[in-house]
Amino acid sequence: MNLTLGYFVPEFPSQTHAFFWREVNALREQGISVQLFSSRRPPDTACYHPFADTARQQTYYVFPPNIIKVLSFAFSHPHKLWWGISYIVNLPEISYLQRVKLMSLLACAIELVAHCRNLDINHVHFHSCANSAHIGAIANIISEISYSLTLHGDLTIYGTHHPQKMMRAELVTAVTTPLKKQILDATSMTEDRVPIIHMGVDVDYFQPKTRQKDTSTELHVVTVARLNRVKGHVYMLEALSKLQEEGHNIKYSIAGEGTYRPEIEKRIKELKLVDSVVMLGSIGEDDVLRLLQSADIFALTSTGRGEAAPVSVMEAMACGLPTICSIIGGTPDMIEHRKDGFLLNQKDIPAITNTLRELILSPELRYQIGKAARQKAVHRYDYRVTAKQLSEAILKFK
Known part of the structure; x- marks a missing residue:
């Protein structure tokens, strides 16, 4: 050309x-x-x-x-x-x-x-x-x-x-x-x-990991986003706290860096989630892939304006993960609710909690939503x- x-x-x-x-x-x-x-x-x-x-x-x-x-x-x-x-x-x-x-x-x-x-x-x-x-x-x-x-x-x-x-x-x-x-x-x-x-995204690179059926009782949720108030990390933390009170075993990994780190770390301590939340900081693309392939669920509960079509969501979909996302910017373009992901109102902690609980209790739902997400990523992104x-x-x- x-x-x-x-x-x-x-x-x-x-x-x-x-x-x-x-x-x-x-x-x-x-x-x-x-x-x-x-x-x-x-x-x-x-x-x-x-x-x-x-x-x-x-x-x-x-x-x-x-x-x-x-x-x-x-x-x-x-x-x-x-x-x-x-x-x-x-x-x-x-x-x-x-x-x-x-x-x-x-x-x-x-x-x-x-x-x-x-x-x-x-x-x-x-x-x-x-x-x-x-x-x-x-x-x-x-x-x-x-x-x-x-x-x-x-x-x-x-x-x-x-x-x-x-x-x-x-x-x-x-x-x-x-x-x-x-x-x-x-x-x-x-x-x-x-x-x-x-x-x-590179759908050949970001692929679901072929692995044996996981018999672990711990569910792994990840977020990849800069540490900024608008990314809504605290709403995930609130939902995680409620689910742990119910007895669910969840690990939450946060990848990204930013000025909001002290506030997130403070809230983690206040909610007694220090043993359940891992702050990874900024990581390279290879580490992002490994993180996504180790996860069961991806979450991005952003708020306000400015979010358009988050690439991190596309990468998670390409890796076959069910994604929990706020209704913000272009996310309704990306996700069809309950078909290839979940779209929730901003700051809706009960909805985040209920959706996570549903996915925890249904490995089959996680599989079906993740499979549909992968198909959409390959065809569109x-x-x-x-x-x-x-x-x-x-x-x-x-």
């Missing part, structure tokens, strides 16, 4: 970025030349996946921008510089200080354009609708480089000025149906320019299929 593509992921690579690395490799397997771009380089401790070192080496970071390149562009193309400044000046309903801060994005856009020209890149796909989308819009204004965006969560968590960010984009993909509706409601984008393209959908969507508008 004759396409040279820029691929922009903010602060890449981080611990939740395994999907992007898979997608880049799938695009390359299609014959597409892909150059990775990012905003700023995160600390090396932000990603423990095996691909992290290679990803950092392959990524061009536009922040901090090269001041020599920026000044050279300003002197060579003063009119284009003014076009970029005008974009920021004309953004509505922001303060003078905010406009000044956004000027750094102009410098980043100049840096991006300069590197794209060196590599003959004429299209950049941005996996963000936050400030990185401003970089795409400005780069398009000051050059002939086209761009596209992917919305991964509720628009409200990606800042403001979405009409301005999106109006020049060739297309804006949404990872779920509700997110597509948000884009159409908030902007002048036409429906054909907002395709739904799911995120994907294979990353090679979703990467092909992305490249075809971009080429359609080129």
Whole structure:
């Protein structure tokens, strides 16, 4: 496929970025030349996946921008510089200080354009609708480089000025149906320019483990998510406490890291769950696979807004696990209640408790739900299929 593509992921690579690395490799397997771009380089401790070192080496970071390149562009193309400044000046309903801060994005856009020209890149796909989308819009204004965006969560968590960010984009993909509706409601984008393209997982890698029938009386529940209040770990802990009071033997493993760790650890102690809950911290993809294959149930009881189509849920489904998930973002797109998973209202501790109890008491239900989850993951969430959908969507508008 004759396409040279820029691929922009903010602060890449981080611990939740395994999907992007898979997608880049799938695009390359299609014959597409892909150059990775990012905003700023995160600390090396932000990603423990095996691909992290290679990803950092392959990524061009536009922040901090090269001041020599920026000044050279300003002197060579003063009119284009003014076009970029005008974009920021004309953004509505922001303060003078905010406009000044956004000027750094102009410098980043100049840096991006300069590197794209060196590599003959004429299209950049941005996996963000936050400030990185401003970089795409400005780069398009000051050059002939086209761009596209992917919305991964509720628009409200990606800042403001979405009409301005999106109006020049060739297309804006949404990872779920509700997110597509948000884009159409908030902007002048036409429906054909907002395709739904799911995120994907490696269904050949994430597979159910073939094992002998487990005669253990201990049930293993896992959550893979950053340690943030919105991920709802405490609701799982409350449900676990109630079930242990009933005499059920449950081990709960939490993989992920974040600033909410002290609060989670405090609640574990308060509920007397120290012997039942394991805090694993950030773990690499191989360890995630081993964790999922050792589990009986996966749970992600998130709250609020912002959750879209959690890749961790796709990975769990691919591993044949029954999944307990909040009704949030795009999870109703992913799970059909009681067919290939369980969808519960947010913060509904009695529902979480009852669902866990039902799964504990019925190995057959766990098996049937997990089998259906695996089938859906294979048919809908294979990353090679979703990467092909992305490249075809971009080429359609080129």
